[in-house]
Amino acid sequence: MIAAGLRFERVRPAELAALARFAAEPPPESRIGDVRHGLVLVTRAGVPVALAAVRRSFVPLPAWLPRDTAVDVTALGRLRHEHRATWAVAGGAAVLHRLDVALSRAFDPSADLLACLLPLAHEVRAARVAGELLFSPALLDEVPIPAVGQVRSAFDLLLPDDRTALVYAFGPQGLSFGLIAEKRRGELVRVAGHDALGGIAVRRAQWKAAVPRILQETAQRFAPPAVGVFGDEAALRRIVFGTEPAALPRALATRDVILDPLPSWLGVLLGLDTAAKAAGTARSLLRRFGPAGLVDRFDPVRLTGELQKRLGAENPLSRALGFDPLAVLARLQRWQDG
Amino acid sequence: MLAASLHYFRLAPQAVAPALEALRRLGIAAVETPVPWSCHERGGGFVFDGDSAHLVALLETAARLGLGVHLRLGPVVGSDLTGLGLPASIAADRDLAARHPDGSPQVVPVPPRWLLLPSCASHAYRERAAAWVAAVASAVAPFAGPAGPLRSLILGDAWPFLGRSPVGAPDHHPDALAAWDAYRAAADPDVRARGLPAALPGPDAPRPARLGLARFAETSYLEHLRDLLRAAATAVGDTVPLAVTLPPAGLFQPVGAGTLAALVDRVGLDAYGWHERPAALDRDARLVAGTAREPFASFVPVGTPPYLPQLDGEDQLHALRSCLAAGLGELVLSMGVARDRWSGGLLDEALREGEPTHVYRRLLHGLTRSGWFAGRRRPVAALVVPRGYVRGALVACAELVGPVAPGFASAAGFDPPAALEPADEGPGGGAWWRWFRAAETALQELGVPYVLFDDEGPAAPDPPLLLAPTLAECPATLAALLRRRVARGATTICGPTRPERDLETGRSLEPLDGLPFLVAPTAETLGSALGTAFARPPRERLERALFVDAVGAPTGLALVHRGSRELPIGLATEGLAPGSGPDVDDGATEGWRDVDEPGLLRAAGSISPGEVRLLVPARKEAP
Numbered sequence: 001m002i003a004a005g006l007r008f009e010r011v012r013p014a015e016l017a018a019l020a021r022f023a024a025e026p027p028p029e030s031r032i033g034d035v036r037h038g039l040v041l042v043t044r045a046g047v048p049v050a051l052a053a054v055r056r057s058f059v060p061l062p063a064w065l066p067r068d069t070a071v072d073v074t075a076l077g078r079l080r081h082e083h084r085a086t087w088a089v090a091g092g093a094a095v096l097h098r099l100d101v102a103l104s105r106a107f108d109p110s111a112d113l114l115a116c117l118l119p120l121a122h123e124v125r126a127a128r129v130a131g132e133l134l135f136s137p138a139l140l141d142e143v144p145i146p147a148v149g150q151v152r153s154a155f156d157l158l159l160p161d162d163r164t165a166l167v168y169a170f171g172p173q174g175l176s177f178g179l180i181a182e183k184r185r186g187e188l189v190r191v192a193g194h195d196a197l198g199g200i201a202v203r204r205a206q207w208k209a210a211v212p213r214i215l216q217e218t219a220q221r222f223a224p225p226a227v228g229v230f231g232d233e234a235a236l237r238r239i240v241f242g243t244e245p246a247a248l249p250r251a252l253a254t255r256d257v258i259l260d261p262l263p264s265w266l267g268v269l270l271g272l273d274t275a276a277k278a279a280g281t282a283r284s285l286l287r288r289f290g291p292a293g294l295v296d297r298f299d300p301v302r303l304t305g306e307l308q309k310r311l312g313a314e315n316p317l318s319r320a321l322g323f324d325p326l327a328v329l330a331r332l333q334r335w336q337d338g
Numbered sequence: 339m340l341a342a343s344l345h346y347f348r349l350a351p352q353a354v355a356p357a358l359e360a361l362r363r364l365g366i367a368a369v370e371t372p373v374p375w376s377c378h379e380r381g382g383g384f385v386f387d388g389d390s391a392h393l394v395a396l397l398e399t400a401a402r403l404g405l406g407v408h409l410r411l412g413p414v415v416g417s418d419l420t421g422l423g424l425p426a427s428i429a430a431d432r433d434l435a436a437r438h439p440d441g442s443p444q445v446v447p448v449p450p451r452w453l454l455l456p457s458c459a460s461h462a463y464r465e466r467a468a469a470w471v472a473a474v475a476s477a478v479a480p481f482a483g484p485a486g487p488l489r490s491l492i493l494g495d496a497w498p499f500l501g502r503s504p505v506g507a508p509d510h511h512p513d514a515l516a517a518w519d520a521y522r523a524a525a526d527p528d529v530r531a532r533g534l535p536a537a538l539p540g541p542d543a544p545r546p547a548r549l550g551l552a553r554f555a556e557t558s559y560l561e562h563l564r565d566l567l568r569a570a571a572t573a574v575g576d577t578v579p580l581a582v583t584l585p586p587a588g589l590f591q592p593v594g595a596g597t598l599a600a601l602v603d604r605v606g607l608d609a610y611g612w613h614e615r616p617a618a619l620d621r622d623a624r625l626v627a628g629t630a631r632e633p634f635a636s637f638v639p640v641g642t643p644p645y646l647p648q649l650d651g652e653d654q655l656h657a658l659r660s661c662l663a664a665g666l667g668e669l670v671l672s673m674g675v676a677r678d679r680w681s682g683g684l685l686d687e688a689l690r691e692g693e694p695t696h697v698y699r700r701l702l703h704g705l706t707r708s709g710w711f712a713g714r715r716r717p718v719a720a721l722v723v724p725r726g727y728v729r730g731a732l733v734a735c736a737e738l739v740g741p742v743a744p745g746f747a748s749a750a751g752f753d754p755p756a757a758l759e760p761a762d763e764g765p766g767g768g769a770w771w772r773w774f775r776a777a778e779t780a781l782q783e784l785g786v787p788y789v790l791f792d793d794e795g796p797a798a799p800d801p802p803l804l805l806a807p808t809l810a811e812c813p814a815t816l817a818a819l820l821r822r823r824v825a826r827g828a829t830t831i832c833g834p835t836r837p838e839r840d841l842e843t844g845r846s847l848e849p850l851d852g853l854p855f856l857v858a859p860t861a862e863t864l865g866s867a868l869g870t871a872f873a874r875p876p877r878e879r880l881e882r883a884l885f886v887d888a889v890g891a892p893t894g895l896a897l898v899h900r901g902s903r904e905l906p907i908g909l910a911t912e913g914l915a916p917g918s919g920p921d922v923d924d925g926a927t928e929g930w931r932d933v934d935e936p937g938l939l940r941a942a943g944s945i946s947p948g949e950v951r952l953l954v955p956a957r958k959e960a961p
Contacts, residue, residue, distance in 0.1 A: 010676075
């Protein structure tokens with residue numbers, strides 16, 4: 001899926017910085033949190049030895065944390081909350097040795113990065129189950145680990161060969177970032193920035209006017225676009241971080257987000273997403289007024305599955321992956337609930 | 339040397355000349371480029387001329403344009419290349435790879451394709467790597483000499499052991515097992531008894547055995563490096579200087595700066611760091627400056643690779659100024675021309691200037707015109723970084739985090755020994771680090787210019803004050819250095835424990851009579867040792883390092899502000915008139931100006947906390 005000769009060209013530092021901000025700094029009302037705020041608890045035979053706050057330094061172990069007994073998930077969660085960290089992980093040399101040996105097993109000189117990483121993800125989960133590695137929150141336990149073939153099928157569905165995918169975000173100053181991904185012979189061969197299109201000017205309020213030209217230049221310089229996401233950065237953040245019910249349908253209706261081209265799989269996905277969001281809204285209303293027990297019956301993830309059955313429109317991405325990616329996203333969006 | 343990186347193998351042959359000309363217009367005197375083994379190997383042989391391997395064409399063009407060229411030969415050049423520049427025949431060859439005790443190969447998980455860690459002990463790998471270096475050195479030898487463009491050959495891996503800890507995951511390649519036996523047989527009997535068990539230790543070995551393993555792993559890498567240096571020297575003779583580099587691993591280098599400096603005069607630092615977490619980069623730069631005979635900055639970031647945490651423009655300029663302030667005499671700006679798998683650079687792929695280019699242009703022109711590089715920094719104090727204790731910290735960290743190189747943590751702002759027990763006075767404990775940090779803080783509070791140096795280096799600096807962390811078990815070379823200084827009455831202080839036994843053999847050391855000893859150094863005690871009463875100064879934690887030329891005339895002043903409030907520049911430079919330095923009074927200078935400000939405009943404004951500012955005498959310049 002990722003070519004050995006992957007090219008990464010003409011991505012301006014400002015674009016890269018905007019992309020990093022977009023991915024790492026969720027809106028304040030988000031339930032995900034800044035992924036850069038993490039805690040690493042170094043253990044020896046399960047017993048805490050040192051605590052490191054990512055992006056800061058080592059921090060003292062709190063007095064309440066026993067130094068002579070193995071740490072558990074509850075203590076790790078408490079540490080996370082005390083330090084207002086988005087995530088926390090605990091582990092030591094033993095688990096790193098285990099994963100290091102797993103690297104050897106996973107290594108295949110002809111395989112790409114993802115094909116090597118997926119078996120490693122199983123090892124991480126096994127270490128988690130064995131209690132050698134602790135995570136807080138434990139949400140990652142529920143994220144399915146697909147097989148390499150499933151990921152490859154999903155990738156082929158998302159982006160057919162000899163086509164490109166575009167993601168553009170526009171902020172108050174105009175273009176925040178624009179990335180173009182090109183796929184050939186089943187592999188991602190190039191990721192390019194907006195500059196690679198030869199300098200198409202994008203004005204702040206008129207970014208929509210630039211979309212046809214961007215698509216045209218992409219087709220000429222790289223390959224015809226298969227999917228393009230163009231949007232106001234704030235609207236895209238609301239959608240990705242799930243800070244507002246029905247953010248996507250609303251953004252599409254107001255044209256704060258433009259999907260062009262819109263592949264059929266995405267259309268199906270969005271229809272179901274809208275229904276799921278509607279169910280989510282109903283659930284929040286019920287929480288306010290409804291009797292106990294009724295709320296759970298309006299679980300959006302469960303309803304999505306029921307709607308899929310009723311409509312007879314199976315999400316093709318779910319079919320390829322073996323699980324519903326929207327359900328996973330919805331779960332991750334409730335990160336802070338742990 | 340004022341060089342910028344240009345990756346010729348990522349450019350079409352016809353694009354090289356315009357790129358070199360554009361860099362020359364910016365004031366760049368030389369280009370630096372990796373020479374990836376993977377780009378030049380063809381069917382068991384090597385090609386250095388041709389459309390996809392135009393190294394010779396690069397040298398010819400540079401010669402025509404009057405530009406110098408520095409070549410990084412690796413074998414592992416990094417540079418965000420697939421396989422880090424190793425050909426697939428090496429990067430995926432299990433026979434050449436370092437092994438786990440169960441015989442499985444050790445893997446380096448880097449994008450976009452993982453690779454196997456080549457074993458430094460593998461005879462087959464070492465022969466192939468030396469053959470590569472010999473081939474490329476022979477190909478470029480005609481460009482050496484005073485009239486040629488070749489300025490230096492940089493050898494060795496970009497990060498020895500490629501980010502893996504050789505103590506946390508020791509190499510059990512069959513040749514490594516044999517080398518261990520030979521190493522053990524040649525060792526002093528006491529060393530053998532203390533830390534060299536009969537079988538090569540595994541990842542769970544006791545600490546003394548791991549200490550032996552740490553020394554052995556360094557020795558293996560150094561032997562490999564010696565092969566490479568020999569191969570290069572055979573091809574180019576003494577017509578081209580040879581150099582090595584250190585990664586941005588803070589003081590917790592995988593291979594000691596001192597042992598590298600003992601091999602070659604020129605030692606470079608790949609400086610990559612964040613201005614918010616300045617300690618690692620600051621220490622790196624001072625360590626190289628204090629240990630090597632010809633220290634230089636082999637990589638100062640202009641831009642950033644897409645897979646690593648981003649450096650912003652302020653980080654990049656801070657790295658550049660920190661290297662210069664520490665006394666690194668030469669610079670390579672990376673990248674000069676933007677490239678694949680990189681974001682930023684002095685010039686973009688179309689050779690257009692980017693947003694920060696004018697800042698660099700002014701700085702480069704200012705450095706050249708002012709004669710900054712003719713000056714030498716004069717440290718008042720030197721703080722020893724005992725490699726034996728650093729090795730102890732690497733061992734202790736391997737017990738905590740296994741195969742991950744502690745240098746990564748250091749580069750990210752986490753000092754590995756800070757996680758160790760501060761009361762532990764063994765070489766794998768935190769006591770020596772606590773003393774080192776106290777001494778470093780005291781020097782910074784005093785505001786005196788200081789360097790760090792690795793005690794295994796070729797020559798120790800000889801400043802008015804030398805500080806050395808020592809434990810009861812002390813490296814014999816360090817004890818000898820302390821003894822020499824005490825004998826001639828040079829001010830020297832050690833602590834937290836008086837040296838009693840040799841760290842390696844355990845044998846008693848000759849008593850160090852008369853060596854002042856402090857449990858915890860402070861600004862007051864160090865000020866007293868320097869003969870100056872310390873009082874909390876108005877220039878709180880401002881380091882003022884004067885640079886002087888061969889006749890003692892000031893050529894520059896580096897201000898490093900670690901205090902908590904802004905200082906007016908007049909206060910920061912008070913008492914340091916450039917025309918009336920200790921050895922000179924030329925009467926022609928008119929105060930200090932910023933190095934990147936042309937003309938006679940005197941430095942103004944204030945210096946902010948965390949800022950590094952470079953000043954030069956404000957003299958009338960020749961047109």
